[in-house]
Amino acid sequence: MSILVFVESAEGSIKKTSIEAVAYAAAMGGDVTAIAIGNIDSSELESLGNYGAGKVLHANDERLSNGLIQPYANVIAQAMQSEGANTLILANTSLGAPVAARVSIKMDASLVSNVVELPDTSAGFSVKRSIYTGKAFAAVELTKTNKILALKKNAVEVKETGGSAAVETFAADLDDSLFQTKITSTDKATGDILLPEAELVVSGGRGLKGPEHWSIIEELAKELGAATGCSKPVSDMDWRPHHEHVGQTGVKVSPNLYIAVGISGAIQHLAGVNSSKVIVVINKDGEAPFFKAADYGIIGDAFDVVPKLTEAIRAAKS
Amino acid sequence: MKILVCITHVPDTTSKIAFTDGDTKFDKTGVQFIIGPYDDYALARAVEIKEQSGGSITVLNVGEADTEPTIRKALAIGADDAIRVNAEPTDSLFVAKQIANVAKDGGYDMILMGRESIDFNGGMVHGMVGELLGMPAISPVMKLDIEGDTAKLAREIEGGKEYLDVKMPFVAGCQEPIAEWKIPNMRGIMSARTKPLNVVEPAGDEAGATLKQFELPQAKGSVKMIDADNVGELVSLLKNEAKVL
Ligand SMILES: Cc1cc2nc3c(=O)[nH]c(=O)nc-3n(C[C@H](O)[C@H](O)[C@H](O)COP(=O)(O)OP(=O)(O)OC[C@H]3O[C@@H](n4cnc5c(N)ncnc54)[C@H](O)[C@@H]3O)c2cc1C
Ligand SMILES: Nc1ncnc2c1ncn2[C@@H]1O[C@H](COP(=O)(O)O)[C@@H](O)[C@H]1O
Numbered sequence: 001m002s003i004l005v006f007v008e009s010a011e012g013s014i015k016k017t018s019i020e021a022v023a024y025a026a027a028m029g030g031d032v033t034a035i036a037i038g039n040i041d042s043s044e045l046e047s048l049g050n051y052g053a054g055k056v057l058h059a060n061d062e063r064l065s066n067g068l069i070q071p072y073a074n075v076i077a078q079a080m081q082s083e084g085a086n087t088l089i090l091a092n093t094s095l096g097a098p099v100a101a102r103v104s105i106k107m108d109a110s111l112v113s114n115v116v117e118l119p120d121t122s123a124g125f126s127v128k129r130s131i132y133t134g135k136a137f138a139a140v141e142l143t144k145t146n147k148i149l150a151l152k153k154n155a156v157e158v159k160e161t162g163g164s165a166a167v168e169t170f171a172a173d174l175d176d177s178l179f180q181t182k183i184t185s186t187d188k189a190t191g192d193i194l195l196p197e198a199e200l201v202v203s204g205g206r207g208l209k210g211p212e213h214w215s216i217i218e219e220l221a222k223e224l225g226a227a228t229g230c231s232k233p234v235s236d237m238d239w240r241p242h243h244e245h246v247g248q249t250g251v252k253v254s255p256n257l258y259i260a261v262g263i264s265g266a267i268q269h270l271a272g273v274n275s276s277k278v279i280v281v282i283n284k285d286g287e288a289p290f291f292k293a294a295d296y297g298i299i300g301d302a303f304d305v306v307p308k309l310t311e312a313i314r315a316a317k318s
Numbered sequence: 319m320k321i322l323v324c325i326t327h328v329p330d331t332t333s334k335i336a337f338t339d340g341d342t343k344f345d346k347t348g349v350q351f352i353i354g355p356y357d358d359y360a361l362a363r364a365v366e367i368k369e370q371s372g373g374s375i376t377v378l379n380v381g382e383a384d385t386e387p388t389i390r391k392a393l394a395i396g397a398d399d400a401i402r403v404n405a406e407p408t409d410s411l412f413v414a415k416q417i418a419n420v421a422k423d424g425g426y427d428m429i430l431m432g433r434e435s436i437d438f439n440g441g442m443v444h445g446m447v448g449e450l451l452g453m454p455a456i457s458p459v460m461k462l463d464i465e466g467d468t469a470k471l472a473r474e475i476e477g478g479k480e481y482l483d484v485k486m487p488f489v490a491g492c493q494e495p496i497a498e499w500k501i502p503n504m505r506g507i508m509s510a511r512t513k514p515l516n517v518v519e520p521a522g523d524e525a526g527a528t529l530k531q532f533e534l535p536q537a538k539g540s541v542k543m544i545d546a547d548n549v550g551e552l553v554s555l556l557k558n559e560a561k562v563l
Contacts, residue, residue, distance in 0.1 A: 101445025188478030300546030
């Protein structure tokens with residue numbers, strides 16, 4: 001069995017979610033080839049061998065620098081064909097998902113997204129996926145020969161194998177008509193820890209009463225090395241940017257630790273955090289529904305508890 | 319402007335999720351069904367575009383007869399007519415093929431969808447329809463403005479936004495803040511009753527995946543409360559018990 005993995009990079013490094021995709025493919029068994037598109041250092045690409053990739057194809061046609069979906073899908077479909085790969089694994093990201101959708105049609109493949117575990121191949125080929133915004137799972141069988149899995153974060157434990165991958169240039173045949181859609185600009189927070197990929201998240205709700213109070217959230221996040229999130233009303237009121245809004249209609253996070261401050265725990269908010277490993281809730285109202293979904297809780301005023309917690313974490317470090 | 323809006327018929331976001339028949343069927347008991355919240359954004363933006371520049375809005379749902387009240391609600395919000403493909407939506411590929419089949423000869427300038435359905439959360443149907451019809455498909459779209467034959471879109475990416483120029487026709491998966499949700503008014507509700515809702519039979523039954531079994535997550539253990547004056551204890555629990563620090 002030959003498996004192709006689409007790996008994405010950000011600011012020159014391979015994304016963590018893509019490393020998970022390589023590790024997932026390696027855990028499935030078979031020959032793992034990764035494909036990377038655009039500008040990435042070859043040393044980064046070679047390092048994918050450490051997670052189980054035997055070979056890395058690098059498509060670095062200069063037109064492919066900025067993540068355009070249609071040409072990327074064409075490159076990947078061509079790579080599947082040339083490698084004889086009948087399985088494609090990728091992370092379910094803002095680029096991976098639309099690329100997977102298009103490749104599934106080009107390759108006549110079964111496609112399942114939000115996959116949370118390794119496949120079960122004891123009878124056919126089935127996978128477990130998250131549904132109802134994290135409130136349930138479904139085991140689904142992929143019925144076509146070609147298969148594409150778009151993984152949710154933490155679908156597999158990343159193991160280092162100590163290998164190094166051979167990097168080959170991959171020249172895809174791309175018609176100009178694929179480049180009609182133009183990305184005119186991007187507007188991206190740099191340097192920050194990205195919420196969808198974060199291992200630790202500190203999130204604030206309406207209980208913080210105003211954007212001017214966010215410094216206590218930011219200081220706690222900084223001390224922990226965490227990303228910051230918020231509830232929907234907070235981003236609706238423009239206290240925080242939209243991409244920080246967690247929940248049913250926002251980002252679904254799956255960190256090891258989610259700290260919720262001044263968030264009541266409405267079911268739509270919980271839908272975005274229910275795959276967190278550990279949840280801490282800080283709320284001045286002991287009846288807040290979030291406590292029912294929490295592992296640890298503190299009843300108290302955020303303006304009192306959060307700075308003390310930041311201090312305690314600082315103290316524990318030294 | 320001729321706009322096709324694809325809507326799902328899904329459990330309200332506050333629904334308790336449960337299954338029956340040996341965890342193979344969704345338990346509809348006591349569940350209220352709504353237009354998918356993201357589809358609702360797509361419809362709202364379509365109504366705004368029609369108000370500005372004229373045209374027509376057709377809503378499309380792949381679903382069985384019980385989805386008709388949801389379709390009527392979309393008509394009440396401002397769609398002109400509706401199509402229901404009479405089939406249970408079992409898999410993204412099946413749904414995408416049905417949508418593409420309806421859209422291929424429809425001459426739509428844009429096909430608006432939600433970023434994802436909130437039952438299966440596939441987030442895949444728009445991309446598949448785009449590929450099937452040879453159109454760009456952009457999702458999740460937070461801003462959509464038309465200038466001549468080009469749409470100016472903002473798409474959310476990890477940690478920010480990407481701005482795109484896309485030629486019509488195209489497919490878009492929408493999310494907030496593309497438009498404000500619209501509530502149907504009395505006149506809308508009255509007129510929706512007589513707007514055309516055409517039922518068509520599905521074209522083929524090709525699918526990519528079949529459901530085997532549902533499963534509910536394990537219930538959380540009970541919460542451990544820590545005194546607000548003793549946050550140090552929380553830090554040590556996170557370190558030594560939960561092992562997340
Ligand atoms: C279709 C739909 C989709 C939605 N999607 C989302 C979504 O994706 N994400 C989301 O978050 N919401 C979503 N919502 C909204 C959701 O229903 C809630 O309204 C929202 O999550 C509430 O945000 P909040 O907890 O910040 O505010 P509130 O509910 O107002 O809660 C504030 C909390 O802060 C506490 N508090 C106040 N002062 C303090 C203090 N000094 N110290 C400590 N605690 C304090 C209060 O006790 C209270 O529990 C959606 C709603 C709908 C209908
Ligand atoms: N059964 C359906 N009928 C009509 N449109 C649908 C259906 N299922 C999905 N869609 C559209 O495709 C979008 C993405 O759905 P999904 O890929 O299932 O997350 C939805 O927001 C709808 O706009």
